[in-house]
Amino acid sequence: MSQFFPDTPGYRQLRERFLQAATQAGATLSEYSHPLTGPFGETLFTDVAWLGAPDAKRVLVALSGTHGVEGYYGSDCQSRWLESLNGRALPDGVAVLMIHLINPWGTAWMRRVNEDNLDQNRNYLDFSKPLPDNRAYRDVHAIYACEQLQGPQRDKADALFNAAIAERGWSGLMSVVEAGQYAFADGLFYGGAGPSWSNRTLRSIVEKHLSGVDVAACFDLHTGAGDYGHPMLMSIVESAYPALDDAKALFGPWLFTLITGANKVSATGVAATSTGYTSQMLLDALPGVHLMPFVIECGTYAGDLVHGHLRDDHWLHLHGDPLDETGRKIKQGLLEQFYPADPDWQEMVWIRTRQVWERALAALPGIRA
Template sequence: MKYGFPDQPGFDRQRTQFLHAADAAGATVTSYPHPLKGPAGESLATDVAWLGEPDARRVLVAISGTHGVEGYYGSTCQSEWLDGFSARDLPDGVAVMMVHLINPWGTAWVRRVNEDNVDLNRNYVDFEAALPPNPRYETIHEIYTCRDFDGPQRRHADALLTAQIESIGWAEYHAIVGAGQYVHPDGLFYGGTQATWSNRTLRSIAARFLLPTQVAIAFDLHTGAGAYGHPMLMAIAQTRYAALADAEALYGAWLYTLLTGADAAISDTGVVARATGYTSQALLDALPDTHLMQLVIECGTYAEAPMHTALRDDHWLHLYGDPGDALGKQISQTLFNSFMPADEDWGEIAWQRTRQAWERALKALPEIRPAAVG
């Protein structure tokens, strides 16, 4: 890899290398400035690189950083792949659109959530309608709001957590907490009460660039769920949709389809099936006239228990701690490495599978013939 996965967080480095790779490939970049700053006072933005003819109607889309900290994987893959187009051409009529760090605040501050403590992948819901209830979260909320990082309250919260795990097991516990909740802004997996900056920005990007698209294959890039070193290609949606069969034919056994909803069975993928508000569904809703294959690449890292501890500590840090002091930096670095392992072999496999998925999509895009397109 030319760029390589980073061993330290840093928004400016990721953005600079992305803009450089986009420029080298001859892409057109449109920037969406974010209202807040990063921890070093740096300006934040989501950048969209469009490579290919402006009126191309077949588009490969990749979105990084829906969960901010996971953007270090996605951003690096985007730059790496874009850079390769400085030396080769796209198929006729096909464009590549890279949405770089849709939750730039989360990437800069090394957080999964955004500036409102919102999990963006729970935020793409209809806020005009009743929000999804999660009454079982009420019994565990206090585990995530204790004021001690290391003291009697933390030990009390740890005991509550242990009792829950012993009673219902990790899978069921994870399904409850991961289903998301819309009641406690200071809780875990909070979905918000309105569309966040990232949500509004993604919708305006889709409206501006993708509405006329006939065929699109889109990838939302994640890490942190599933088995270590196993990048998983997934289709996540609330119901089966027209283009899904094409995606299944294109990727065969590589593709794992996950249908989500409040009554879904517990998934063995590490991705929570009972949650709603995923990016995947948002794009399907935003582009009703596009033959859209909406996919997710999820690169597995560590087991659920240590991942949960890292998220819980980071949650404490931003409720009560100081991200700038020694403990804060240690917690942030642990979270960073939880989603971006300091392991070249992990990185090599993550990059290889991501590149393979994109190459197969690029090759297929000129050939896909949805009935409506002819």
């Protein structure tokens, strides 16, 4: 047994497909070994494929699996795109950098978070400085610390949950919970106490491959927020960045720019209060690069449904066994929230992702550094 469900590829199959597609496309591969293993004893890696001239100064970057379980979508698009190349040459001076499953533990264990129960997209902070203090989360943490999946404790947690919704409204509560918090390692949307393995690994990949380039368009691939089957192209950053006008010119009304901050609100399903995002880290790490950081966020189910499954998976991680019957049922539910089995959904997100990448690829030679 090397996967949770017979009909769904596991981490090992995603990796094998990606490596084969990258090799066939003529990419140069490197791998970053993760210290832990997957649920079936599989060794875990983040794989990096560079396609195109080694000295190319304009790069399209595709990053999958920041949120582990969302890597099923990202990996599928990365492999499909490589497979679809069929010998086609890239535009002159342009390379493609595919970073495959930056949180391989999360993908293998089918969790949104990483091995430290931390949300990788809340972890890109300067830990030498005081961390954001999400005080409001303290009032609702007990909802997520519940030790029962069913029973009187769970009923009590549900009552607390319903009271918090009544007090703050659904989006008000989510902007507290999803903002990220740095005080409870056993809580939801925990941002960590230091740079995670994925954080350190992404920084070294970026330093190695991107610090010397002129222009880059980076796509961080996500699912689980927004309307079902409606991929959103976004820029999620703390403030306007130098290449934002180019990003807007490139995608026009397709692009939604979300500026994050303590009191920001958003109707997109993506938390505007969040701290420690990938995009901001890339901008900070690559001051010499004319960088356009994008997020493709593919909507699945309603926010309260997704959240309910995240709660159950959180319980499973703290108190259950992912491989027993209850555990597999929770995993099946969680995967469906972040990678619906519906082939039309899967095709839709691939078509849109391909369109976005192809438009960026074609435009990269003409963007002034």
